[in-house]
Amino acid sequence: MEYFWILVFAAIMLIVGIIMISLNALLGPREPQLYEDYPYECGVPLYDKDAQTTFHQGYYLLGLLLLLFDIEAAFLFPWTVVYRYLGVFGFIEMLIFIIILTYGLLYAWAKGALNWQFEIEEL
Numbered sequence: 001m002e003y004f005w006i007l008v009f010a011a012i013m014l015i016v017g018i019i020m021i022s023l024n025a026l027l028g029p030r031e032p033q034l035y036e037d038y039p040y041e042c043g044v045p046l047y048d049k050d051a052q053t054t055f056h057q058g059y060y061l062l063g064l065l066l067l068l069f070d071i072e073a074a075f076l077f078p079w080t081v082v083y084r085y086l087g088v089f090g091f092i093e094m095l096i097f098i099i100i101l102t103y104g105l106l107y108a109w110a111k112g113a114l115n116w117q118f119e120i121e122e123l
Contacts (some may be wrong), residue, residue: 067114072097072098072101079094
């Protein structure tokens with residue numbers, strides 16, 4: 001009986017979802033749009049349907065750096081919660097981790113991975 005309200009909530013959400021989809025089918029536009037089947041990249045329509053275009057390598061490098069520092073942030077939050085129990089060993093371990101990531105950032109900076117001065121090719 002303790003899960004009854006969870007089932008009621010799930011049933012209500014299912015009914016609301018079905019109603020919303022039905023309203024969209026009934027009240028939505030009937031004629032196809034120009035870009036309806038067109039591939040999108042980040043919400044912006046592509047200039048052509050050819051998926052073999054190239055991107056500047058800076059986008060990939062920036063994505064990898066963002067992923068690296070997101071992982072760092074995700075690793076630091078739980079560490080701060082249990083910091084009191086880890087003691088000096090936990091502090092030194094995290095200090096080494098941050099020094100390695102800082103070295104990686106400085107290396108990427110020195111190699112020009114954060115330099116966005118590049119020529120834009122004309123279409």
